[in-house]
Amino acid sequence: MKVLTLNPGSSSLKVALLDGDTVAWAWEDDRWDGRAAPDAAFATRPDAVAVRFVHGGDRAHPAVLDDAVLAELAALAPLAPLHQPQALRIAAAVLRRMPDTPVVACFDTAFHAGLPTRARLCAIPRALAEAHGIRRYGFHGLSIAYAVRRAAELLGRPVEEIGVVVAHLGSGTSVTAVEGGASVDTSMGFSPLDGLPGRTRSGALDPAAVFHLLRAGMAPDDLERVLREESGLAGLSGTDGDLRSLLASPHPHAAEAIEVYLHRVRREVAAVRASLTRFDALVLTGGVAEHNPALCADAVAGLEFLGSAPVLAFRAREDVELARQARLAAGERSLR
Numbered sequence: 001m002k003v004l005t006l007n008p009g010s011s012s013l014k015v016a017l018l019d020g021d022t023v024a025w026a027w028e029d030d031r032w033d034g035r036a037a038p039d040a041a042f043a044t045r046p047d048a049v050a051v052r053f054v055h056g057g058d059r060a061h062p063a064v065l066d067d068a069v070l071a072e073l074a075a076l077a078p079l080a081p082l083h084q085p086q087a088l089r090i091a092a093a094v095l096r097r098m099p100d101t102p103v104v105a106c107f108d109t110a111f112h113a114g115l116p117t118r119a120r121l122c123a124i125p126r127a128l129a130e131a132h133g134i135r136r137y138g139f140h141g142l143s144i145a146y147a148v149r150r151a152a153e154l155l156g157r158p159v160e161e162i163g164v165v166v167a168h169l170g171s172g173t174s175v176t177a178v179e180g181g182a183s184v185d186t187s188m189g190f191s192p193l194d195g196l197p198g199r200t201r202s203g204a205l206d207p208a209a210v211f212h213l214l215r216a217g218m219a220p221d222d223l224e225r226v227l228r229e230e231s232g233l234a235g236l237s238g239t240d241g242d243l244r245s246l247l248a249s250p251h252p253h254a255a256e257a258i259e260v261y262l263h264r265v266r267r268e269v270a271a272v273r274a275s276l277t278r279f280d281a282l283v284l285t286g287g288v289a290e291h292n293p294a295l296c297a298d299a300v301a302g303l304e305f306l307g308s309a310p311v312l313a314f315r316a317r318e319d320v321e322l323a324r325q326a327r328l329a330a331g332e333r334s335l336r
Protein backbone atom coordinates (compact mmCIF):
# COMPACT_ATOMS: atom_id res chain seq x y z
CA MET A 1 0.00 0.00 0.00
CA LYS A 2 1.43 3.38 -1.05
CA VAL A 3 0.94 6.25 1.36
CA LEU A 4 1.58 9.92 0.59
CA THR A 5 2.77 11.50 3.86
CA LEU A 6 2.59 15.24 4.54
CA ASN A 7 4.45 16.68 7.52
CA PRO A 8 3.90 20.39 8.02
CA GLY A 9 6.30 21.57 10.77
CA SER A 10 6.84 25.05 12.14
CA SER A 11 9.51 25.82 9.52
CA SER A 12 9.36 23.01 7.00
CA LEU A 13 6.97 21.01 4.85
CA LYS A 14 8.11 17.44 4.23
CA VAL A 15 6.28 15.32 1.68
CA ALA A 16 7.09 11.68 0.91
CA LEU A 17 5.48 8.78 -0.88
CA LEU A 18 6.14 5.59 1.05
CA ASP A 19 5.84 2.14 -0.43
CA GLY A 20 6.19 0.04 2.72
CA ASP A 21 9.08 1.77 4.51
CA THR A 22 10.75 2.66 1.22
CA VAL A 23 10.65 6.27 0.10
CA ALA A 24 9.48 6.18 -3.53
CA TRP A 25 9.33 9.96 -3.96
CA ALA A 26 10.13 12.88 -1.66
CA TRP A 27 10.04 16.65 -1.59
CA GLU A 28 11.00 19.07 1.16
CA ASP A 29 10.91 22.80 1.75
CA ASP A 30 12.96 23.65 4.84
CA ARG A 31 12.13 27.36 4.74
CA TRP A 32 8.42 26.75 4.30
CA ASP A 33 6.12 29.78 4.18
CA GLY A 34 2.83 27.88 4.33
CA ARG A 35 2.38 27.35 0.58
CA ALA A 36 0.48 24.31 -0.72
CA ALA A 37 2.20 21.01 -1.44
CA PRO A 38 3.66 20.83 -4.98
CA ASP A 39 1.53 19.52 -7.87
CA ALA A 40 3.86 16.53 -8.22
CA ALA A 41 2.64 15.28 -4.82
CA PHE A 42 -0.91 15.00 -6.11
CA ALA A 43 0.30 13.06 -9.15
CA THR A 44 1.82 10.24 -7.06
CA ARG A 45 -1.45 8.25 -7.00
CA PRO A 46 -1.22 6.89 -3.44
CA ASP A 47 -3.68 4.45 -1.88
CA ALA A 48 -3.99 6.71 1.16
CA VAL A 49 -2.75 10.09 2.37
CA ALA A 50 -1.50 10.80 5.90
CA VAL A 51 -1.30 14.34 7.28
CA ARG A 52 0.52 15.26 10.48
CA PHE A 53 -1.53 17.37 12.86
CA VAL A 54 0.29 18.68 15.89
CA HIS A 55 -2.91 18.80 17.93
CA GLY A 56 -5.54 16.07 18.16
CA GLY A 57 -7.05 17.11 21.49
CA ASP A 58 -7.85 14.01 23.56
CA ARG A 59 -7.68 11.62 20.58
CA ALA A 60 -5.47 8.58 21.13
CA HIS A 61 -5.68 7.28 17.54
CA PRO A 62 -5.49 8.60 14.00
CA ALA A 63 -8.77 9.56 12.31
CA VAL A 64 -9.99 9.32 8.74
CA LEU A 65 -10.70 12.93 7.77
CA ASP A 66 -14.24 14.07 7.07
CA ASP A 67 -16.03 17.36 7.66
CA ALA A 68 -16.76 16.59 11.30
CA VAL A 69 -13.13 15.71 12.10
CA LEU A 70 -11.92 18.79 10.19
CA ALA A 71 -14.22 21.03 12.24
CA GLU A 72 -12.99 19.45 15.47
CA LEU A 73 -9.35 20.00 14.46
CA ALA A 74 -10.05 23.58 13.40
CA ALA A 75 -11.41 24.28 16.87
CA LEU A 76 -8.02 23.26 18.29
CA ALA A 77 -6.09 25.76 16.10
CA PRO A 78 -5.72 28.38 18.88
CA LEU A 79 -3.79 25.78 20.91
CA ALA A 80 -1.14 25.34 18.19
CA PRO A 81 -1.27 28.49 16.05
CA LEU A 82 2.14 27.88 14.46
CA HIS A 83 1.07 24.45 13.15
CA GLN A 84 -2.63 23.63 13.10
CA PRO A 85 -3.87 26.20 10.52
CA GLN A 86 -1.15 25.14 8.07
CA ALA A 87 -2.02 21.45 8.49
CA LEU A 88 -5.71 22.24 7.98
CA ARG A 89 -4.94 24.08 4.74
CA ILE A 90 -2.74 21.23 3.50
CA ALA A 91 -5.45 18.67 4.36
CA ALA A 92 -8.21 20.71 2.70
CA ALA A 93 -6.18 20.89 -0.53
CA VAL A 94 -5.64 17.12 -0.48
CA LEU A 95 -9.35 16.42 0.09
CA ARG A 96 -10.24 18.73 -2.78
CA ARG A 97 -7.71 17.35 -5.23
CA MET A 98 -7.88 13.66 -4.27
CA PRO A 99 -11.56 13.16 -3.43
CA ASP A 100 -11.43 9.37 -3.87
CA THR A 101 -8.38 8.72 -1.67
CA PRO A 102 -8.77 8.23 2.09
CA VAL A 103 -7.00 10.99 4.04
CA VAL A 104 -5.89 10.12 7.56
CA ALA A 105 -5.07 12.72 10.20
CA CYS A 106 -2.25 11.57 12.51
CA PHE A 107 -1.65 13.43 15.76
CA ASP A 108 1.50 14.45 17.64
CA THR A 109 -0.54 14.48 20.83
CA ALA A 110 -1.92 10.93 20.45
CA PHE A 111 1.30 9.27 21.64
CA HIS A 112 0.90 11.12 24.95
CA ALA A 113 -2.85 10.48 25.35
CA GLY A 114 -2.18 8.10 28.23
CA LEU A 115 0.18 10.43 30.16
CA PRO A 116 -0.07 9.53 33.84
CA THR A 117 -2.17 11.93 35.89
CA ARG A 118 0.91 13.32 37.67
CA ALA A 119 2.39 14.41 34.32
CA ARG A 120 -0.93 15.50 32.79
CA LEU A 121 -2.46 17.85 35.37
CA CYS A 122 -1.57 21.54 35.63
CA ALA A 123 -1.55 22.81 39.20
CA ILE A 124 -4.32 25.39 38.84
CA PRO A 125 -7.86 25.16 40.26
CA ARG A 126 -9.50 22.03 38.84
CA ALA A 127 -12.71 23.79 37.89
CA LEU A 128 -10.80 26.38 35.85
CA ALA A 129 -8.65 23.74 34.16
CA GLU A 130 -11.67 21.60 33.30
CA ALA A 131 -13.76 24.51 32.02
CA HIS A 132 -11.00 25.61 29.63
CA GLY A 133 -9.33 22.32 28.75
CA ILE A 134 -6.06 23.28 30.40
CA ARG A 135 -3.91 20.16 30.70
CA ARG A 136 -0.54 18.92 29.55
CA TYR A 137 -0.86 17.23 26.13
CA GLY A 138 2.69 16.59 24.85
CA PHE A 139 3.83 16.88 21.21
CA HIS A 140 6.24 15.40 18.63
CA GLY A 141 4.47 12.06 19.19
CA LEU A 142 4.92 10.76 15.63
CA SER A 143 8.66 11.32 15.81
CA ILE A 144 8.82 9.73 19.27
CA ALA A 145 6.78 6.67 18.25
CA TYR A 146 9.22 5.98 15.42
CA ALA A 147 12.25 6.73 17.62
CA VAL A 148 11.18 4.26 20.29
CA ARG A 149 10.60 1.46 17.78
CA ARG A 150 13.96 2.18 16.12
CA ALA A 151 15.73 2.30 19.51
CA ALA A 152 14.23 -1.09 20.45
CA GLU A 153 15.46 -2.48 17.14
CA LEU A 154 18.98 -1.11 17.71
CA LEU A 155 19.02 -2.38 21.30
CA GLY A 156 17.69 -5.79 20.18
CA ARG A 157 14.86 -5.73 22.72
CA PRO A 158 11.08 -5.35 22.48
CA VAL A 159 9.60 -1.86 22.92
CA GLU A 160 7.62 -3.17 25.92
CA GLU A 161 10.86 -3.89 27.80
CA ILE A 162 12.79 -0.66 27.40
CA GLY A 163 12.86 2.74 29.08
CA VAL A 164 14.23 5.58 26.96
CA VAL A 165 14.49 9.35 26.90
CA VAL A 166 13.78 10.79 23.44
CA ALA A 167 15.03 14.31 22.72
CA HIS A 168 13.47 15.71 19.55
CA LEU A 169 15.85 18.47 18.46
CA GLY A 170 14.34 20.19 15.41
CA SER A 171 12.75 23.60 14.92
CA GLY A 172 10.66 22.70 17.91
CA THR A 173 12.44 21.02 20.78
CA SER A 174 11.03 18.54 23.28
CA VAL A 175 12.15 15.76 25.57
CA THR A 176 10.02 12.73 26.49
CA ALA A 177 10.44 9.72 28.77
CA VAL A 178 8.98 6.51 27.34
CA GLU A 179 8.65 3.27 29.26
CA GLY A 180 7.04 0.10 27.94
CA GLY A 181 6.07 2.01 24.79
CA ALA A 182 4.09 4.64 26.76
CA SER A 183 4.85 8.31 27.29
CA VAL A 184 5.35 8.84 31.02
CA ASP A 185 6.65 12.42 31.04
CA THR A 186 7.26 15.12 28.45
CA SER A 187 8.52 18.68 28.37
CA MET A 188 5.88 20.30 26.12
CA GLY A 189 2.58 20.65 27.95
CA PHE A 190 -0.53 22.60 27.01
CA SER A 191 1.02 23.82 23.74
CA PRO A 192 4.22 23.51 21.67
CA LEU A 193 5.31 26.82 23.25
CA ASP A 194 6.16 25.05 26.51
CA GLY A 195 9.37 23.36 27.64
CA LEU A 196 12.63 23.95 25.81
CA PRO A 197 13.41 26.97 23.68
CA GLY A 198 12.99 26.24 19.97
CA ARG A 199 14.14 28.01 16.81
CA THR A 200 11.73 30.91 17.39
CA ARG A 201 9.74 29.79 20.46
CA SER A 202 10.56 30.93 23.98
CA GLY A 203 9.86 27.64 25.70
CA ALA A 204 8.65 27.72 29.31
CA LEU A 205 8.68 31.19 30.82
CA ASP A 206 7.67 32.23 34.31
CA PRO A 207 4.01 33.33 33.88
CA ALA A 208 4.85 36.37 36.02
CA ALA A 209 7.07 37.62 33.17
CA VAL A 210 4.07 37.40 30.83
CA PHE A 211 1.92 39.47 33.22
CA HIS A 212 4.76 41.93 33.67
CA LEU A 213 4.98 42.49 29.91
CA LEU A 214 1.20 42.78 29.57
CA ARG A 215 1.07 45.38 32.33
CA ALA A 216 3.92 47.22 30.65
CA GLY A 217 1.52 47.77 27.75
CA MET A 218 2.09 44.89 25.31
CA ALA A 219 -1.07 43.62 23.63
CA PRO A 220 -1.76 39.91 24.30
CA ASP A 221 -1.66 39.01 20.59
CA ASP A 222 1.63 40.83 20.08
CA LEU A 223 3.19 39.17 23.10
CA GLU A 224 2.02 35.75 21.96
CA ARG A 225 3.53 36.34 18.51
CA VAL A 226 6.82 37.49 20.03
CA LEU A 227 7.03 34.37 22.24
CA ARG A 228 6.12 32.14 19.33
CA GLU A 229 7.94 33.68 16.37
CA GLU A 230 10.66 36.03 17.65
CA SER A 231 12.03 34.27 20.71
CA GLY A 232 14.04 31.11 21.35
CA LEU A 233 17.33 30.80 19.48
CA ALA A 234 16.28 33.59 17.10
CA GLY A 235 15.42 36.02 19.89
CA LEU A 236 18.55 35.30 21.89
CA SER A 237 20.95 35.54 18.93
CA GLY A 238 19.40 38.06 16.55
CA THR A 239 19.58 35.47 13.73
CA ASP A 240 16.80 33.38 12.12
CA GLY A 241 17.28 30.85 14.93
CA ASP A 242 18.49 28.01 12.71
CA LEU A 243 21.42 26.47 14.59
CA ARG A 244 23.44 26.57 11.35
CA SER A 245 23.10 30.36 11.38
CA LEU A 246 24.09 30.54 15.05
CA LEU A 247 27.14 28.33 14.51
CA ALA A 248 28.22 30.54 11.59
CA SER A 249 27.73 33.80 13.46
CA PRO A 250 30.74 35.54 15.07
CA HIS A 251 28.44 37.47 17.44
CA PRO A 252 28.82 36.54 21.12
CA HIS A 253 25.02 36.44 21.46
CA ALA A 254 24.94 33.48 19.06
CA ALA A 255 27.37 31.51 21.24
CA GLU A 256 25.37 32.47 24.33
CA ALA A 257 22.14 31.28 22.69
CA ILE A 258 23.73 27.89 21.98
CA GLU A 259 24.84 27.67 25.62
CA VAL A 260 21.29 28.36 26.80
CA TYR A 261 19.90 25.78 24.37
CA LEU A 262 22.35 23.04 25.39
CA HIS A 263 21.83 23.81 29.08
CA ARG A 264 18.06 23.49 28.72
CA VAL A 265 18.32 20.27 26.72
CA ARG A 266 20.55 18.69 29.41
CA ARG A 267 18.30 19.94 32.18
CA GLU A 268 15.10 18.54 30.62
CA VAL A 269 16.74 15.22 29.74
CA ALA A 270 17.81 14.83 33.36
CA ALA A 271 14.37 15.91 34.58
CA VAL A 272 12.34 13.38 32.56
CA ARG A 273 14.88 10.62 33.29
CA ALA A 274 13.55 10.80 36.85
CA SER A 275 10.20 9.46 35.58
CA LEU A 276 11.73 6.21 34.29
CA THR A 277 12.20 3.09 36.41
CA ARG A 278 14.72 1.81 33.86
CA PHE A 279 16.99 3.69 31.47
CA ASP A 280 18.20 1.84 28.39
CA ALA A 281 19.03 4.63 25.94
CA LEU A 282 19.06 8.36 25.34
CA VAL A 283 17.72 8.93 21.82
CA LEU A 284 18.50 12.14 19.96
CA THR A 285 16.45 12.84 16.84
CA GLY A 286 15.32 15.76 14.62
CA GLY A 287 17.43 18.05 12.44
CA VAL A 288 20.22 18.58 14.99
CA ALA A 289 20.64 14.85 15.67
CA GLU A 290 20.55 14.11 11.97
CA HIS A 291 23.14 16.68 10.91
CA ASN A 292 25.39 17.67 13.77
CA PRO A 293 27.11 14.95 15.84
CA ALA A 294 29.43 17.51 17.52
CA LEU A 295 26.50 19.52 18.87
CA CYS A 296 24.83 16.28 20.00
CA ALA A 297 27.98 15.37 21.94
CA ASP A 298 27.87 18.80 23.62
CA ALA A 299 24.18 18.32 24.43
CA VAL A 300 24.81 15.10 26.35
CA ALA A 301 28.13 16.09 27.94
CA GLY A 302 28.02 15.57 31.68
CA LEU A 303 24.89 13.39 31.65
CA GLU A 304 26.76 10.18 32.49
CA PHE A 305 25.35 10.38 36.03
CA LEU A 306 21.95 9.39 34.61
CA GLY A 307 23.20 5.83 34.10
CA SER A 308 25.42 4.02 31.61
CA ALA A 309 22.94 3.94 28.73
CA PRO A 310 24.01 4.36 25.09
CA VAL A 311 23.24 7.55 23.19
CA LEU A 312 21.51 6.82 19.87
CA ALA A 313 21.17 9.54 17.22
CA PHE A 314 19.16 9.26 14.04
CA ARG A 315 16.88 11.14 11.68
CA ALA A 316 13.27 11.79 12.70
CA ARG A 317 11.10 9.56 10.53
CA GLU A 318 7.64 11.02 10.99
CA ASP A 319 7.02 9.86 7.40
CA VAL A 320 7.45 6.19 8.36
CA GLU A 321 5.14 6.58 11.37
CA LEU A 322 2.56 8.55 9.33
CA ALA A 323 2.47 5.77 6.74
CA ARG A 324 2.18 3.09 9.42
CA GLN A 325 -0.73 4.86 11.10
CA ALA A 326 -2.48 5.53 7.79
CA ARG A 327 -2.23 1.86 6.82
CA LEU A 328 -3.81 0.88 10.12
CA ALA A 329 -6.56 3.51 9.94
CA ALA A 330 -7.39 3.11 6.23
CA GLY A 331 -7.22 -0.69 6.53
CA GLU A 332 -9.64 -0.66 9.45
CA ARG A 333 -12.06 1.49 7.50
CA SER A 334 -12.10 -0.80 4.47
CA LEU A 335 -13.03 -3.71 6.76
CA ARG A 336 -16.16 -1.95 7.99
Ligand SMILES: Nc1ncnc2c1ncn2[C@@H]1O[C@H](COP(=O)(O)OP(=O)(O)O)[C@@H](O)[C@H]1O
Binds near residue numbers: 010169241295
Ligand atom coordinates in the same frame (compact mmCIF):
# COMPACT_ATOMS: atom_id res chain seq x y z
N1 LIG B 1 24.11 21.00 10.24
C1 LIG B 1 23.32 21.37 11.25
N2 LIG B 1 23.87 21.73 12.44
C2 LIG B 1 23.10 22.11 13.47
N3 LIG B 1 21.77 22.18 13.42
C3 LIG B 1 21.17 21.83 12.28
C4 LIG B 1 21.90 21.41 11.13
N4 LIG B 1 21.01 21.14 10.14
C5 LIG B 1 19.78 21.39 10.65
N5 LIG B 1 19.88 21.80 11.94
C6 LIG B 1 18.80 22.21 12.86
O1 LIG B 1 17.64 21.44 12.61
C7 LIG B 1 16.50 22.30 12.57
C8 LIG B 1 15.44 21.69 11.65
O2 LIG B 1 15.09 20.44 12.18
P1 LIG B 1 13.92 19.60 11.54
O3 LIG B 1 13.66 18.45 12.45
O4 LIG B 1 14.26 19.28 10.13
O5 LIG B 1 12.80 20.71 11.58
P2 LIG B 1 11.23 20.74 11.59
O6 LIG B 1 10.86 20.94 13.01
O7 LIG B 1 10.86 21.87 10.72
O8 LIG B 1 10.74 19.40 11.10
C9 LIG B 1 17.03 23.62 12.08
O9 LIG B 1 16.24 24.69 12.55
C10 LIG B 1 18.44 23.66 12.66
O10 LIG B 1 18.43 24.31 13.91
Ligand SMILES: CC(=O)OP(=O)(O)O
Binds near residue numbers: 170
Ligand atom coordinates in the same frame (compact mmCIF):
# COMPACT_ATOMS: atom_id res chain seq x y z
C1 LIG C 1 5.33 20.27 17.90
C2 LIG C 1 6.43 20.97 17.21
O1 LIG C 1 7.08 21.78 17.80
O2 LIG C 1 6.68 20.62 15.93
P1 LIG C 1 7.88 21.13 14.97
O3 LIG C 1 9.14 20.74 15.66
O4 LIG C 1 7.66 20.37 13.70
O5 LIG C 1 7.72 22.58 14.82
Ligand SMILES: [Mg+2]
Binds near residue numbers: 009010170171
Ligand atom coordinates in the same frame (compact mmCIF):
# COMPACT_ATOMS: atom_id res chain seq x y z
MG1 LIG D 1 9.67 18.42 12.64
